[in-house]
Amino acid sequence: MKSMKSSFSLALAALMLLLALPLAARAAAQPCACDTIVQLMVMGNYATPMYYADGDEQGRQAMLPMQFLMNERGESRLPITRKWEWEFDAAQDHRENPEYYFVFDYRVDQFENAQRLHEFVEAVCLATGHEKVAMTSTSQANSVMMTYLKEHGYGRARSLMFYNGSFQGTTFMGEALTDFQIGSLADFAEFLACTKRDSEMMAASMNLLTTLPGANRALRLPPANRLAEALAGRVIKHMPYMWTFFPAGYYEQVRDKLLVGPQYDYLRARLDKYHNEVQLHVPELLANAQKAGVKVAVVACYGVSAIPLTAKTDYQNDSLVDVAYSSVGATVAPIGQVLPPGDSPYRSPDGIIDAASCVLPDKTWFVKYKGHWWSDDVFREFQQWFIHSDGHPTVNSNPVYPQFMYVGDGELHALADEPERPPLPDTFVPAMAALLRVLAG
Numbered sequence: 052m053k054s055m056k057s058s059f060s061l062a063l064a065a066l067m068l069l070l071a072l073p074l075a076a077r078a079a080a081q082p083c084a085c086d087t088i089v090q091l092m093v094m095g096n097y098a099t100p101m102y103y104a105d106g107d108e109q110g111r112q113a114m115l116p117m118q119f120l121m122n123e124r125g126e127s128r129l130p131i132t133r134k135w136e137w138e139f140d141a142a143q144d145h146r147e148n149p150e151y152y153f154v155f156d157y158r159v160d161q162f163e164n165a166q167r168l169h170e171f172v173e174a175v176c177l178a179t180g181h182e183k184v185a186m187t188s189t190s191q192a193n194s195v196m197m198t199y200l201k202e203h204g205y206g207r208a209r210s211l212m213f214y215n216g217s218f219q220g221t222t223f224m225g226e227a228l229t230d231f232q233i234g235s236l237a238d239f240a241e242f243l244a245c246t247k248r249d250s251e252m253m254a255a256s257m258n259l260l261t262t263l264p265g266a267n268r269a270l271r272l273p274p275a276n277r278l279a280e281a282l283a284g285r286v287i288k289h290m291p292y293m294w295t296f297f298p299a300g301y302y303e304q305v306r307d308k309l310l311v312g313p314q315y316d317y318l319r320a321r322l323d324k325y326h327n328e329v330q331l332h333v334p335e336l337l338a339n340a341q342k343a344g345v346k347v348a349v350v351a352c353y354g355v356s357a358i359p360l361t362a363k364t365d366y367q368n369d370s371l372v373d374v375a376y377s378s379v380g381a382t383v384a385p386i387g388q389v390l391p392p393g394d395s396p397y398r399s400p401d402g403i404i405d406a407a408s409c410v411l412p413d414k415t416w417f418v419k420y421k422g423h424w425w426s427d428d429v430f431r432e433f434q435q436w437f438i439h440s441d442g443h444p445t446v447n448s449n450p451v452y453p454q455f456m457y458v459g460d461g462e463l464h465a466l467a468d469e470p471e472r473p474p475l476p477d478t479f480v481p482a483m484a485a486l487l488r489v490l491a492g
């Protein structure tokens with residue numbers, strides 16, 4: 052009986068192998084010889100739909116917040132997921148459209164996302180007949196990318212561009228979970244002034260708000276710690292992905308505060324695994340990409356205040372991620388200050404940044420006055436130049452893209468050419484000042 056069963060299994064396996072061989076042979080026999088570079092964008096997008104993954108409700112879109120809540124093991128209470136399997140379009144002709152988009156599940160463990168990314172990359176390579184893809188990752192997708200590189204290596208990467216990576220966490224999130232408070236109106240004004248730097252009127256009015264005597268104190272709103280606790284307790288706590296936002300120095304403190312009791316042993320182990328095996332090794336994983344012969348670009352934005360929901364707002368960032376983290380190691384002056392004089396060749400013209408301490412100082416670009424979120428319009432030409440350039444471009448390869456740039460009128464310019472900030476318009480300002488004096492009593 053046993054031998055009959057095993058010979059049947061053997062025959063079945065042989066049949067499956069025979070059936071599978073022509074498929075594999077066909078895929079392997081058709082490498083594409085075109086000179087198109089296949090591109091893969093790895094992005095976080097909270098607006099992409101989530102769906103029921105199995106059962107009678109398969110394919111039905113999940114809409115309500117409670118459908119996304121996770122259990123104590125950091126897993127979906129309901130079978131809801133991103134639909135990777137029908138997100139990928141095998142019929143896409145890469146010679147007409149070489150860009151493939153992977154959007155990860157913003158709730159789950161990054162090791163799960165990295166596995167999905169691996170499957171996606173393999174599917175793209177199989178469908179296009181290209182062995183390597185140019186990868187760009189943005190924001191928290193960088194932590195998915197780092198986990199992918201750690202687990203699956205650098206073999207599929209033709210190039211890697213890391214944009215505003217929160218792969219080492221962010222001070223904003225660490226502070227929000229330990230010392231959340233609504234900022235003053237002046238803090239918000241400074242935040243908006245930096246964010247809307249391109250608009251002269253907005254900048255002028257917000258500059259005024261920040262300098263008006265008494266406005267800060269008079270308009271300060273009460274702390275809202277209860278809101279933070281509700282968020283942490285109901286949403287953040289059970290979502291493994293959210294935990295990747297906490298940098299070293301905050302992670303253990305927040306974990307020990309929120310995950311108390313044996314019911315969290317499993318989740319803690321999963322979170323520790325990401326923190327200890329990936330997040331703490333980002334510099335090494337980045338350096339290894341270069342050692343593996345992959346061309347690399349790190350892009351870090353700054354000159355925008357942190358979202359004023361924490362007491363600490365004096366660090367240079369892109370509204371969400373510290374530039375010291377997104378650049379993987381830059382030395383940065385606090386907001387409103389410059390670094391002590393020095394002759395580092397990696398010092399920014401505004402004196403705020405010294406990139407000499409970065410893991411890849413020659414492959415790290417900085418963009419001032421650019422908020423956290425990826426904008427195709429601003430970066431497209433730079434990204435495509437990097438992807439299509441020969442060899443390993445550095446910050447000295449192209450005078451159009453020096454190490455330090457700023458965004459003005461929706462385009463990149465050399466920071467060395469930055470004009471003075473525009474003067475305040477002289478009709479609008481007195482009217483705003485009068486209004487604020489009334490408001491401030």
Ligand SMILES: [Zn+2]
Nearest residue numbers: 083084085087
């Ligand atoms: Zn091709």
